[in-house]
Amino acid sequence: MRIIGLLAWAGAAMAAPAHAAVTGSSAIGFATESSVEIAADAADVYALLITPGRWWSDAHSYSGDSANMTIDPRAGGCFCETIPSKDGASGTIEHARILYAMPGQRLRFSGGFGPLQSEGVAGTLDIAITPAGKGVKVTMAYVVGGYLRAGPDKIAPLVDQVLGEQLVGLKRAAESAQ
Template structure:
């Protein structure tokens, strides 16, 4: 593969990293340029069941995930109940979505954070920045035990969202 082709392919890929860590917590940042208008990206954010990975759901089926911005719930239906993964704390209907809570194993700790999605139109594309600032207590330390896995999982979800919007399929 030529260097130019490789660079072009990487230019559109999602970029993920742990951008800060301390004894009190960590921050992960995911970035992607998505070949879709920001209104379409924002609408897709509110339908995680279409693009989120089933292996990162409690029910084993991402179709059970939903975000109800008006009622403030990023929730998942379970066979005999539900789980509130996060609470929507800000939704402007177009450029910003913010949620608060602890994803995955953080629900079993004293840790929680602010998950923010920021969308910026870039011509026919949208630049998406996702940050998750996590603080609190987790046995073994937050940054030591959870920063890298959270970064990996969120990076995967952003890549799936991008692929879903660009191809119609997240896989």
Template sequence: MKRLLFALAAVAVAGAARAEVTDRSPAGFEVVEKATIAAPSSKVWDALMRPAKWWSSQHTFSGDAKNLFIDPAGCFCERLKKGAARHMDIVYADGATMLRLSGALGPLQATGASGHLSYALKPVGEQTEVTLSYDVGGYVKGGVESFATPVDKVLGEQLARLKKAIETGKPD
């Protein structure tokens, strides 16, 4: 019985998102997140381009993920009551396998740091392997590496929410 429970737990974990701070120094860091999503890459891509449906409201300036959008000009932006936030700019999007954005997320916007966020989608049968990587560098008083673990946690949460939203229809 214990072996069966262990095997079931191992199978459950295998489909979960995997996260890691892969590199860090006072000058920068890299975060890599991976998940296998039970959906074709076209469905994953469509969801990825609609962050209002899966991003956590806790990690927005407005307090409501419904204010997040990716506009046709390539901005990952957020509507605010008296303005807007430009989180990142799309620098490459092929509509199927790769989305690359440039900019600083959240509190990194108030520093001299900048980042490069990429989502790589790889079809594997009826599933899609998603690899998210975020490379950050630049000046932050005390060193940018102090942001590595919190950023890893936040991006891991967002990828898990994307996976859950696609597979169940609800990100929570």
């Protein structure tokens, strides 16, 4: 049943960015890396990055609407989401905590995204923005360690696919704003 939920979580993923791969996997965790070049400047990409409602996939939110997601871009800040309720009692979820924020260069999170949140894992998502070509290269590297009931080898490709989808969304949003 848990694998079916994970497949549903990954099911809406789109075409992969220019580079996406599970870069390591063992019994104790996995690592993924995705990157894409974006024809925009670093400051604009960073400003967009900290506004997930403009680029994160609605399908990979708890509320069904990425507009309910916010990032407080400072150490200790929250990548959070409000989950509206029909009965008026809204919920919230913390996707991750900000570890490092350097405008125009890097944003690093600590947390278990999606279904990893209910597992016994620690995860670090590092997003680096570097000059490249006619804009920037954005690289998402995610390292997860700990106990995964379904096993890292089964979950890692799904996580890689979903994070790759978010990176494609960031590229699309950044380049359409140009």
